[in-house]
Amino acid sequence: MSNNPTPSSYSDSVSSEDHHIGSSSQRSPPAAAATSTNQQVTTPSSRKPRGRPLGSKNKSRSIPLPVSLPTEPFVNVLVVNVDPNRDIMECILDIAHQGQVSLSVLSAFGTINSVTLRNSTHGAPYLVLHGPFKLVSLTGSYLYNNHYTLHLGATPPSPLSFGINFSTTTGEIFTGVIGGRVVAGEGVTLTVSTYKNPHILKYTTESDEGDHNYSNNNDK
Numbered sequence: 001m002s003n004n005p006t007p008s009s010y011s012d013s014v015s016s017e018d019h020h021i022g023s024s025s026q027r028s029p030p031a032a033a034a035t036s037t038n039q040q041v042t043t044p045s046s047r048k049p050r051g052r053p054l055g056s057k058n059k060s061r062s063i064p065l066p067v068s069l070p071t072e073p074f075v076n077v078l079v080v081n082v083d084p085n086r087d088i089m090e091c092i093l094d095i096a097h098q099g100q101v102s103l104s105v106l107s108a109f110g111t112i113n114s115v116t117l118r119n120s121t122h123g124a125p126y127l128v129l130h131g132p133f134k135l136v137s138l139t140g141s142y143l144y145n146n147h148y149t150l151h152l153g154a155t156p157p158s159p160l161s162f163g164i165n166f167s168t169t170t171g172e173i174f175t176g177v178i179g180g181r182v183v184a185g186e187g188v189t190l191t192v193s194t195y196k197n198p199h200i201l202k203y204t205t206e207s208d209e210g211d212h213n214y215s216n217n218n219d220k
Helices: 007-027 030-041 088-099 206-219
Strands: 076-082 102-117 127-142 160-167 173-184 188-195
Touching: 076 088, 088 102, 088 127, 088 173, 088 188, 102 160, 127 173
Parallel strands: none
Antiparallel strands: 076 188, 102 127, 102 173, 102 188, 127 160, 160 173
């Protein structure tokens, strides 16, 4: 009796084997099987690898920062809300003294209850006006401890000089130099820039430069 299977039994075994493979492929994906096969084939080498490690050229290098790099910006811009009935000038000086910085008022708006102005007449008393007034502008600079660098030809600035523009309820406009208190009303907001040791330069217009060159040519 022969041990070779009959064609019918062979086809039955193949078909049953195919069914078994199909069902196993649904349980475990081929990628997982391939991964396990690679893990079995790959063996760690006991020899030390030669050359530069892979990807070492792409590593970022840390660059040390210069020690002299400033830690704070040279100029700061502040937006200050002034409480009602407080002296605006006192608030400005407090900012300068607390930070030990010079400052310039860039803009201001709101209402003021009263303002003290310098009188244009020499020796005359200061002029006090009572509002309320609408604050149109308040500009000027304060140099802390009068510190600055004066360049050739420039005029030394006044350590404290502020101008103000305001209007009445009827639309009249007043302009003057502040000589004392400016009492805040409602909604007073200042925009202030602070800095240290400013440089005072002489500004020359193009027409002045042209006149200077013309005079030099005539002297030859």
